[in-house]
Amino acid sequence: MSIRTFCLLILIVSVVSCKEQAPKSLLEYVPAETSGVSFSNTLTEDEQFNIVDYLYFYNGGGVAVGDINNDGLEDIYFTANQAENKLYLNRGNFEFQDITESAGVSSPGAWKTGVTMADVNADGYLDIYVCRVGKYKGISGQNQLFINNGDLTFTESAASFGLDFKGFSTQAAFFDFDNDQDLDVYLLNHSVHTKRSYGRSTLRLDEDSLAGDLLLRNDGGMFVDVTKSAGIYTSQIGYGLGIGLSDFNFDGYTDIYISNDFHENDYLYLNNQDGTFTESIGSMITHSSRSSMGNDIGDINNDGLPEIITLDMLPEDEKVLKNSAGEESYEIYKLKQTFGYEKQFARNMLQLNNGDGTFSEVGLMTGVAATDWSWAPLFADLDLDGYKDLFISNGIVKRPNDLDYIMFLSANDFKVGNDEISDSALIAQMPDGKVENYLFRNQGGISFENVSASWAKLEKTVSTSSVYADLDNDGDLDLVVNNINDRAQILKNNQQGNNYLKVRLKGSSGNPNGVGTKVRLYAEGNLQYQELFPDRGFQSSTTKELVFGVGKSAKVDSLRVIWPGGGTQVLTAVEVNQTILLDMAQAKGLFEYEEEGQPPVLKEVTEQSQLAFRHFENPFVDFNAQYLIPHVISRDGPAIAVADVNGDGLEDAYICGASGNNGMLYLQNADGTFRKHSAETFRSNPAPEETAALFFDADNDGDQDLYLASGGNEFQPPNPRLNDRLFYNDGAGNFSLQQGALEENFQHGSVVIASDIDHDGDQDLFVGGRVVAGKYGQTPESRILFNIGPGRFRNETAGVAPELEHIGMVTDAVWADLDEDGYEDLIIVGEWMPITVFMNRNGKLEKADIPDLDKTNGWWNTITLTDLNGDGRPDFVLGNLGTNSKLQPSVDQPVRMYVNDFDKNLSLDQIITYSIGDKEYPLANRDELVKQMPLIKKLFILNMDFSGKSIDQIFQPEALSASKRYEAYTFKSIALMNLGGIRFEQKELPAVAQRAPVYAIASLDVNNDGNQDLILGGNMEWATPYFGAYDASQGALLLGNGQGEFSVPKASEAGLKIRGDIRSLAVIQSAKGSKYILVGRNDDVALVFSY
Incomplete structure (x- = not known):
């Protein structure tokens, strides 16, 4: 053999070897030819029965896994809508045998939906419960219960157990709701559209025997209907598609989450521990999916609290998105709320558990909101790194x-x-609606990465139900998916390198599998939490085992097991990479659910303070005049100003009013309570919209006068209600309006702050311009007002700060001496604006070019001056829109807005865009653009002509280049650390600060450790339905470490639980020695907290 031939052979062997050792994807399909699973849910439509006749014709069948013969291997059961169901016996090594016929579980005829495996008769063998549709469009049949005979055969026995329901059934969930150690069942049903399905939410009180949900209690083996007495809705407006079970409030009793399609709310039933439930969705969750499909529940951030995900139909693909019906009109959205329905939006919702009985919806910031026509979500740790990943099945015929x-x-x-x-x-x-399923990797908390392409080679399918189970007993979780008009799929998990612990449970005699058991796992200081509720996702039932991934941990430090009824046990130093069996009989003692914690840092004292103020917003809706703006401008109040106005040494507060409702001055009493000052002092008829307030000494007489800025998006110049007002203080807290003290001006003011700009011994003013009323995007006028004495002010902007006059849509500003020259400099933030600094050069303000602030354009709402690291230099905290938004700008892909009169009708049009790859797309769809610019309808007759078009394919390049262009590069709220020498470092605030827009910031030391802490407030309900309500914040407390970094206490430890749109936070020294935080909320009562 020649050397050349030998080398060639070596090369060939090396290439082949490399190919053989090429890493497999995490999940790979097991071919049907290998597995023996050839099941296909094939649909046949005809003129008598189809998607036009039955709105859930394309919902697909279900799938359940469980060990039916107790051989240690999980078996699979599929339901088919029209064909026969199939049962596959697991023979090991991903080989399955079809035993449907011999087992007697084919369930021919009828229309089958969901399926559950549960030990209904508690004999140690899993039974199969099949949901079916009956009494509709010629379909007959009732639900079926196949009792396991223990010899791989089953006997249909639904009637013998009281489970032979006939109606529109979706899924059944077996669990012990009354803690009597046997399995009860919640039967999830769905309505069909009739004239009775639409109307006020009170229709949910009307019972419906076919469509209404049922709760059936297990009374000695017979299931008895206790729906009505238990407080469960059973009406025709319930379109039940998903059921999730969890002990949300950790009181030892199972609660229920129901996903409802269409206009009806989802239901969150809290277990009252007495056989009844209280529906609590409105008090615990601020908004939900509009067309809620399947759901799942699991602890995604390892804090021991279960989260909720519900699925909807928001497409990720740009072309499909623009060609699909999405959000309702603003008018219908609001009308439904007047009919008693909660806020709903058409996207997936991930509800983060705050631990205080509330949830914050964070689906957009976690990256899981848009997965097209989605059905089954499953939280499962697929890569065994200790965090639950997410699989979503989707598609429609x-x-x-x-x-x-x-x-x-x-x-x-x-x-x-x-x-x-x-x-x-x-x-x-x-x-057609075939799409790929989604896989998301949990990145260690509340952030998910789309790994659909890297973890598996997913095919386009119509996938509805799905489950996870360890089919080959190798410690990782495999997936099983039921498809429409395609073979079902088994995805084998090839995870290597991470360790696991698998837990099997032996429960009570009436609940042999221990359904409802809680397990806490601790490894290397990290917590994981799981509850055993197999019925989850969509129309499906998963494994009866709990699989924990522990990453590289070589040992589990401890397991805390809490059995249904409260029995508990602890295991320590548990070896990994094994399956352990836990027996309820070995539980010792009862778990104490009532744990006494530390008192919260902040305590609400509104009632004790006697500060009784309610902000009443006038009903003006900005969208009625400006269809394309992203949110309303006219709901930014109330502002709060604080000062000792009557010279008694106690701080007082003025709270601004909205248009038609005057603000109010509250004087503090010696006992720390507040009393109203004379309302007549500030009364104006008609009352303007008070947009900003400032106490300062206008006339140099040693007391605090009051400047009130006016605005509103409804009043057009020269409406006198846009004029600002100045009130002089007589030193005793009595104020009088000073006519002529201010020049006439018809701008919407957003902020007013005082400084002695020219060092002449009196206070001058900066007044920021928010918008030009009715012309969003046109730059308003901001002003420098010099105090020309006594207490009279003149606009000197053109002379001392010409670049400032039209600097942008200003929202807030502060004065601070950045260069330590004795003159205070001006720092401004605004919507679509960068953080902007004007240096004071001996009484003149010059715009500074600061590289550290380049491309900081955002939708900034507020800025607060503080010193976070105690170095004596001024630092700043800035509130932005946050990252929990459909828009996710970056320096490379900014969000833009083009402002122009595109259709030449003498009104401004605002075209907001975002980028995907190198293409820039309009935010608005065709119909929304047509509403603003009817000519679009002529250019794009069909939606398919418009969808997928980039901005330069819709508008002429000349029109775009002639537009005023705005950009936003970041929506993150930040701390801006002053490095000295006009240098700054941006530090992103913790995730809790990014959940919602931040409109108000208070800097203070709440724990007396010498470091500045922060209280943040925000939310913005009045955005377009496309964006949805930004309402995931209930106030946030951030504890500073003195380095510009923050820790976040639990919500229950912080003591903040504030709903609504917070617009102002003010710190007041209480007469009793403590400090108050005043919370101003738009169109709501003000709150007072103390610390």
């Missing part, structure tokens, strides 16, 4: 929400109503 299809229906309404168009012709107008 045909898209009935396609906008062009809806347009076709509308155009042919008469023909459709008179059956002149066949159902098949209608269905042909719907586009």
Whole structure:
């Protein structure tokens, strides 16, 4: 053999070897030819029964896993809507045997939906409960219970157990709701559209025997209907598609979460421990998915608290997004709330558990909000790193929400109503909806990375139900997916390198699998928490084992097991990479659910303080005049100003009023309570919108006068209600309006702050301009007002700060001496603005070019002066929109706004855009643009002509280049650390500060450690339905470490639990020695906290 030939052989062997050792993806399909699982849920539509006749025709079947013969291997059962169901016996090594016929579980006929495996008769063998649809469109049949005979055969016995429900059934969940050590069942059902389905929310009180949910209590093996007495809704407006179980409030009793499609709220039933439930969605969750599909519950950030995810239909693909019906109009959205429905938006919702009985919705900031037409979410630690990842199945056979299809229906309404168009012709107008499923890797808390492409080679399918289970007993979780018109799929998990612990449970005699058991795992100081509730996702039932990934940990420090009923046990120093069996009989003692914690840092004392103020917002809706603006401008109050106005040594407060409602001055009493000052002092008829307030000594007489800025987006110049007002103080707290002290001005003021700009011994003013009323995007006028004495002010902007006059849409500003020259400099923030600094050069303000502040453009709401590291230099904390938004700008891909009169109708149009790759797309869809600019309808007849078009394919380049262009590079709220020498370092605030817009910041030392802490307030309900309500914050307390970094105490430890739109925070020294924090909320009562 020649050397050349030998080398060639070596090369070939090396290449082959490399190919053989090429890393596999985390998940890979097991071919049906290998597994033996050839099941397919094949649908056949005809003119008599199809998606037009039955709105849930494309919802698919279910899947359940469980060890039916107790051989240690998980078996699989699929339901088919029209064909026969299939049961596959696991023979090991991903090989399965179809035993459906011999087992007697095919369930022929009827329309099958969800399936559950549970030991219903508590004999140690898993039974199979199949949900079916009956009494509709010629479909007959009732739910079926296949009792396991212990010999791989089953006997249908639903009637014998009282489980032979006939109606519109979706899924059943077996659990012990009354802690009597047997399994009860919640039967989730769904409605179909009728005239009775629409109306006020009180319709949920009307019972419906076919569509209403049922709660059935296990009384000695017979299931008894206790729905009504238990407080469960059982009406025709319940469109139940998902059920989740968890002990949300950690009191030892199982609570219930129900996903409802369409207009009805989701339900969150808190268990009252007496056989009844209280529906609590409105008090615990601020908004939910509009078309809630499946749901899942799990602790995603390892804090021991369960989170909730619900799925909807928001597409990620730009073309599909613009061609799909999305959010409702603003008018319908608000109308539904007047009908008694909670806020709902068309996207996936991830509800983060705050631990105080409330949830914050963070789906957008975690990256899981848009996964198209989605069905089953599953939290499971697929890579065994200790954090739960997320699998989402999705797809639909045909898209009935396609906008062009809806347009076709509308155009042919008469023909459709008179059956002149066949159902098949209608269905042909719907586009196909096959898409890839989604896989998200948990990045260690509340951030997920889309790893669909890297973790698996996913195919386009219509995947509805799915489950996880360790099918090959190798310690990691595999996936099983039920598809429509395609074979079911098994995805084998190839995880290597991380360790696991698998827990099997032996419960009570009436609950052999220990359903409802809680397990806390501790490894290397990290906590994991799981509850055993197999029925989850969508129409499915997962494994009856708990699988914990522990990463590289070689040992589990301890396991705390809490059994249903409260029995508990602790295991220590548990070896990893094994399966352990825990027996309820070995539990010692009862777990103490009532744990006494430390008193909260902040305590609400509103009632004790006697400060009784309610802000009443006038009903003006900005969107009625400006269709394309992202949120309202006219709801930024109330502002609060604090000073000792009557010279008694106690601080007082003025709280601003909205248009038509005057503000109020509150004087502090010697006992720390407050009393109203004479309301007549500040009364104006009609009352203007008070947008900013400042106490300062205007006339140099030693007392605190009051400047009130005016504004509002409804008043057009020269409306006198836009004029600011100045009130002189007589030193005893009596104020009088000073006519002529201010020049006439018709701007919307957003902030007023005082400084002796020219060092002449009196206070001058900066007044920031927010917007030009009715012309969002046109730059308003900001002003420098020099005090020309006594207490009279003149606009000197053009002379002392010409670049400032039209600097942008200002929201807030502070004075601080940045260069230590004795003159205070001006720092300004605003919407679409960078952080902007004007240096004071001997009484003149010059805009500074500061590289550290380059490309800081955001939607800034507020800025607060502080010293976070105690170095004597002024630091700043800035509140932005936050990252919990559909818009996620960056320096490389900014959010933009083009402002121009594109259609030449003498009104401004605002075109907001975002980027995907190198393409820039309009935020608004075709219909929204048509509403503002009707000419768009002529340019794009169909939605499919418009969808997927970039901004330069919709508007002429000349029009875009002639537009005023705004950019935003960041929406993160930050701390801005002063490094000296006009240098700054930006530090992103913790995730809790990014959940919602921050409008108010208080800097203070709440724990007396010498470091400045922060209290943040925000939210913004009045955004367009496309954005949804920004309401994930309930106030946040950040504890500073003296280095510009912060820790976040638990919500229950902080003591903040504030709903609504917080617009101001003010710190007041109490007469009793403590300090008050005044909280101003838009269109709501003010609150007072103490520390």
